[in-house]
Amino acid sequence: MREYLTEHIKQALHKASIPASRAIKIEKPSDSRLGDFSTNIALVLAGECGMNPRQLAQKITENLSFSETTVSKTEIAGPGFINFYLEPAFIMKQVEQILTSSDRFGRGLAGEGKNAIVEYVSANPTGPLTIGRGRGGVLGDCIANILEAQGYTVTREYYFNDAGRQMSILSESVRLRYLELCGIAVEFPDTHYQGDYIREIAAAILEKHGEKLIDSDSPELFKQTAENHIFTHIKNTLHRLDITHDSYFNEHRLYQEDESGISPNQQVIDALHQKGFIDHYDGATWFMTTRLGQEKDKVLVKSSGEPSYRLPDIAYHVTKFERGFDEIVNIFGADHIDEYPDVIEALKILGYDAGRIRVAINQFVTTTVNGETVKMSTRKGNADLLDDLIDDVGADATRLFFIMRSKDSHLNFDIDLAKKQSKDNPVFYLQYAHARICSLLRIAENEADFSLEKGSADAHLMRKLTSAHEIQLGFTLLDYPDVIETCARILEPQKMVEYLHSVAELYHRFYQECPILKADPDIRTARLVLSLATRQVLRNGFRILGISAPKSM
RNA sequence: GUGCCCGUAGCUCAAUUGGAUAGAGCAUCAGCCUUCUAAGCUGAGGGUUACUGGUUCGAGUCCAGUCGGGCAUACCA
Structure with missing residues (x-):
């Protein structure tokens, strides 16, 4: 139109x-x-x-x-x-398209023939996922869905590092808990991981290996066991939210020589050196960001000889280009806000089209329990765990809560409210509209000789609908493709939540004002078909958001 | 100090990325079930969009400054 x-x-x-x-x-x-x-x-x-x-x-x-x-x-x-x-009939004629397109209604062509990579979660395996991580996970998953709906071939990637200092502290934490379980008095430092899961891993090791590791000075077994244990746990948690990745990229790969005999990390340094952006002083190797107008240079290789996180980050993004992705989307928490500008500058210097990279930064989640804001720290083990939240409010509500606010805003997750399992929970409002339609269609099929096939064939009857409620509902259903397009353009699934809310609202109003089953045959069919079209839009939208579409409630 | 994000109804948040009279939910008040799911619907009250300037046909949105909150400013990831 x-x-x-x-x-x-x-x-x-x-x-x-x-x-x-x-x-x-x-x-x-x-x-x-x-x-x-x-x-x-x-x-x-x-x-x-x-x-x-x-x-x-x-x-x-x-x-x-x-x-x-x-x-x-x-x-x-x-x-x-x-x-x-x-003209109302002109609008309703378009609405018929929804039934013809069904699951494909709303799909765009913007990404046809293009590859996109969406990197999200990317938590290192040092502990269970926290609520804060959950927001990024759901956001990334929805964005991946949105890009798919725009025709992109999407790779969902998880980037992680199982080496480095944090992992050493993790394995040492497990070893100390193991020693404790063996009855040996140890001093457990504040700097180590305090969570209960450390004890659980230690107990698992004790059960499998007995006490024979007491004198072992090799951290490898502790580290491996901890990593496997935690990664399995993370994947399970994500799975509960219907989040799965296609690819796991281990940072370690960037330290190893590739076919050329040089590691990707070193290749980045060489290339930057060639462009005149590498300096050596204080025993370290620096990326000369002062040449780009920044106050300080940034360390790429520490004086200890190990790369800082910036170097593998750059090398990692080089692989995204080398792997041929047209669209590169990164989902970060606000604490990583300082990191990506350097990466982008480096990629520009190396001659890559940094315009292909898009970064979605989600602000932090604060949780409110009994009106009190809880500060979170993974290290201290007092963080609110994503698993506990899913236990409390269910996967659908968890997902919806994370994306119903703009990613740029701090999200205040009121645990008490979310626990309520009542109509206060906005997910019910959306799902109720869907369940209502399903119930209506069930009755229509049983008692009124209505079928989906017949409905589609009679879709033209919708042009007989003339009330403002019906026209407005139909007209709003037609916005769906534009909404997906907008979501993709600004990487913001929150728009979809808002849109589906308006669809549900208009349907509830239509349902209230227009008798369906008791109407005259043609009108009844027309209204049933309009309900069918509404259900289709709700379903397609729910799939983008990753929430279920219950047939009854 | 510097950089990024935020400041909108009592509370949590929207506002088609510069559009027309700033909208929803919760909470408050008043109505609607012998009739397709009341987890719903209808109506009422509630605002100097933190503040001050600027840009233009037009600003909650863009620019400058002020105030307040968050995050970051590591040879931690």
């Missing part, structure tokens, strides 16, 4: 000899009394034409001609908006 209007406006501009120097934008006014669609083209072009906007709008509308079956009225309003009022 937008294309239809755009095309006619173009023709009108041409007829009026007005150069169409700017793109024609068709918007939906916030208030439906201002038309079904509107354009600000007269406001935008007024300056160039040397006319006042309302005059220009007048000139454009004089040259517009629509068929009576499509646009019923065109008017000029406010400072020079042109508002269009559509």
Whole structure:
């Protein structure tokens, strides 16, 4: 319909000899009394034409001609908006498409033939996932779904490091707990991992190996056992939220020589050196970010000879380019905010198209329990665990809570509210609409000789629907493809939540105001078909968000 | 100090990325079930969009400054 209007406006501009120097934008006014669609083209072009906007709008509308079956009225309003009022039958004719497209309704072509990589979670295996990590996980998973719906071939990747200092502390923490279990008095430092899971791993080791490891000075077994144990745990937690990765990228690979005989890390240093961005002082190797206007250089290789995290990060992103991804999406928590600009600068210097990289940063989650804000720390083991949250509120609510707020805003997760399992929980409102439709269709099939096949065949009957509730619902269903497109453009699934809420709201209102099963046969069928189309949109949207679509509640 | 994010109804958050009279949920108050799921619907009250300037046809949105909150400013990842 937008294309239809755009095309006619173009023709009108041409007829009026007005150069169409700017793109024609068709918007939906916030208030439906201002038309079904509107354009600000007269406001935008007024300056160039040397006319006042309302005059220009007048000139454009004089040259517009629509068929009576499509646009019923065109008017000029406010400072020079042109508002269009559509014929209900024209709208409902489009709604029929939803049934034909079914699961594919809303799919876009923007990513057709392109590969995208979405990196998310990427927690190192040092402990169970916390609520804070959960937000990034759900956000990343939804963004991956959205890109898939736009036609991209998506790889979901988890980047992790199982070497380094944190892992040493982990294995030492397990060893000390093991010694404790063997009855040996040890001093457990504050700097070590305090969580109960450390004891559980230690107990598992004791059970399998007995006390024969007491004198072992090799941390390897402790580390391996801890890593396997924790990684399994992390994957299980993610699985409960229906999050799975296609690929796990071990940072260690970047330290090892590849076919060329040089490690990816070293290749980055060599390449940056060639461009004149490497310096050596204080025993370390530095990325000369001062040349880019920053206050300090950044360490790439520490004086100990080990790379800092920045170097493998750059090398890792080089592999994303070398692996041929057209779109590179990273999901980070706010604490990593300082990290990626350096990576991007380095990639630019190395000649990669950094425009392909998009970073979605989610702000922190604070949890409120009994009105008190809880600070979280993985190390101290007092963090709120994602698993506990899922136990409390279920996977659907967990997912929805994480994405129902803009990722740029701090998320205040009120545990008490989420635990309520009542209508306060917004996930019920959406799912209830779906369950209601399912229930209605069940009755219709049993008692009213209605079937999905027959419904699709009779979809044209929807054009008989004329009440404002019905038209508004149908018209809103047609927004779905645009909503996905918007979500993909700004990497923000929250828009989908908001949209589905409005669909559910309009359906509930329609259901309240328009009797369905008791209506005359044609109208009854038409309303059932409209319900069917609504259910399809809800289902498609739920799939993007990763929440279930219950048939009854 | 510097960089990034945030500041909107009593509370939690939206606002089609610069559009028209700033909207939802919760909470409060008043209505709607002998009728397809009341986990629903209808209505009411509630706002100087932190503050001050600026940019333009038009600003919650962009720019500058001020105030307040969060995160980051490691040879930790």
